[in-house]
Amino acid sequence: LKLGDVLVQEKLITEEMLQQALTMQRTHRKQALGEILIEMGVVDTEVIQSMLARKLGIPFVNATKFRIDPQTFGLVSIRFIEKYSILPLYRANNTLVVAMENPLVWEPLNELRVITSLNVVPVLASRDAILRVIKELSRANEITGKQKIGDLARTMNMDVVDDAPEDSIAETDNTLVGVVNKMILDAYNQGVSDIHLETYPGKRNTLVRFRKDGVMKKYFEFPPKFRSALVSRIKIMARLDISEKRRPQDGKIEIKLSADNKLELRVATVPTAHGLEDVVMRVLACAQPVALDKVGLPANVLERIKVLAQKPYGLFLLCGPTGSGKTTTLHSVLSFINSPERKIWTAEDPIEITQDGLRQVQVNANIGWTFAAAMRSFLRADPDVIMVGEMRDIETAQIAIQASLTGHMVFSTLHTNSAAESMVRLLDLGMDPFNFSDALVGILAQRLTRRYCKSCKTSYIPSRDELLSLVEEYCAGTPLDSAAVMQAWHQTYRNQDGGFTLYAAGGCELCEGTGYKGRMGVYEFLEATPPIKSLIQHQASVVELQATAIKQGMRTLKQSGIELVLQGHTNIEQIRSVCN
Ligand SMILES: [Zn+2]
Incomplete structure (x- = not known):
């Protein structure tokens, strides 16, 4: 079913108008039929869009209501996005859903398929909404984009004279403001739950660590002269008293990411030795519920x-x-x-x-x-x-x-x-x-519990002893009979050869060599x-x-955990570390 035919069928344009538009299209190959009809003044954008939505089953979405993952947005160059006003909305496995005003224009869609190697599915959205979201996201991209925190920090004057005061950077310094924003946005984009800022006396660096999926990892080390300015800047953002350094304080920071998406951080300062302070920030992403x-x-x-x-x-x-x-x-x-x-x-x-x-x-x-x-x-x-x-x-x-x-x-x-x-x-x-x-x-x-990275976990056949110790741990402190449990496991988890397959952690680029993801x-x-x-x-x-x-x-926590091991999602050590 073609757009032109649908419009004629619905008596929104006449057969003559359609023929006239098709003739024009032959000379202006790049222009879509819908656009030509709009230029001819015989229909308007809304009519075409509602037709497409109704007749062709292409859903109409409000592009401003989507939380677009920066990674998805980053799949396509900003130039391409702006050129065609195509907005990548979300990605599910091998499918990329994009919003556009006229999904019948095949040229950019084909190009997109080639660029991303993904199956591209278009949905309808109003041009205004698309342009507004693109503008917001590209602005956010400028801050979070390719620039590394280290590069940003280096742009500040780092030549510290030996006797220079360690707090030679002002908390109002523009680049420092950028550094703190960058740190927070990195944490948000990486799905980090907590940001830890740890200060040390003298010439020692200030360490920033992120907690993600329950595990702490170093993010960056700032030279000593950043120490006071970093803490003060965060305190200012959280509206805390910057002169109070001997008592712990609590506050929060709200950052507007887009029109209806904000990021909230719970800030806690803790006085440490040598009159210094640590700062810990909990990242609350105002998330949507999981089904x-x-x-x-x-x-x-x-x-x-x-x-x-x-x-x-x-x-x-x-x-x-x-x-x-x-x-x-x-x-x-x-x-x-x-x-x-x-x-x-x-x-x-x-x-x-x-x-x-x-x-x-x-x-x-x-x-x-x-x-x-x-x-x-x-x-x-x-x-x-x-x-x-x-x-x-x-x-x-x-x-x-x-x-x-x-x-x-x-x-x-x-x-x-x-x-x-x-x-x-x-x-x-x-x-x-x-x-x-x-x-x-x-x-x-x-x-x-941490789960294996799916792309690098490796299978192995467990020894009889390993299975016996699993079943023993499963039944310990319960009235269950281990022989009966083993038989039930055999029914549920046996592989093609009638035995069991378990998995071990690997390590690859996707999981940064840890073997675990999520x-x-x-x-x-x-x-x-x-x-x-x-x-x-x-x-x-x-x-x-x-x-x-x-x-x-x-099933107790431990038992459910052991079942996750048998299903190949994790190992018994991970389960033991969370279920005592
Ligand atoms: Zn991996």
């Missing part, structure tokens, strides 16, 4: 959580240490039940993930706006679902239980190690065992079934709760 199906829950757990999360009332808890990914999972669960029929209030500190539809509240203990205070306000504000970022104290926990017993679904997190331990901890805090057991729906414990969740889900509720009422021990849970099919 619940994509967080990597085992199929049976995913199924149960979907059912339980939709209950009209109850208490659902996620537990794990800081940085175990529980906030991400919690938001994925909320996104699953986030619908126009539900009123969802959340109290968070900080708000790391934003979702349309949720009413998200940033708590601030300094002004008395605590989790407990937010909960009480929510209860007066007609909620269906309430999420409390953390149950830090007995007061919050008690309100949460009251709320769930009075007909609301309540979600929260705890800093506990396992699902069973969470129950005992809450009872120890002074929860009423009967109210708590009535309210509780389930507890999901979580850890994050992290994945390890889960333990305990559903509050009648037997579990009865144990809670009798204030049973962690061991009793755990044993009953395993009997009803729960």
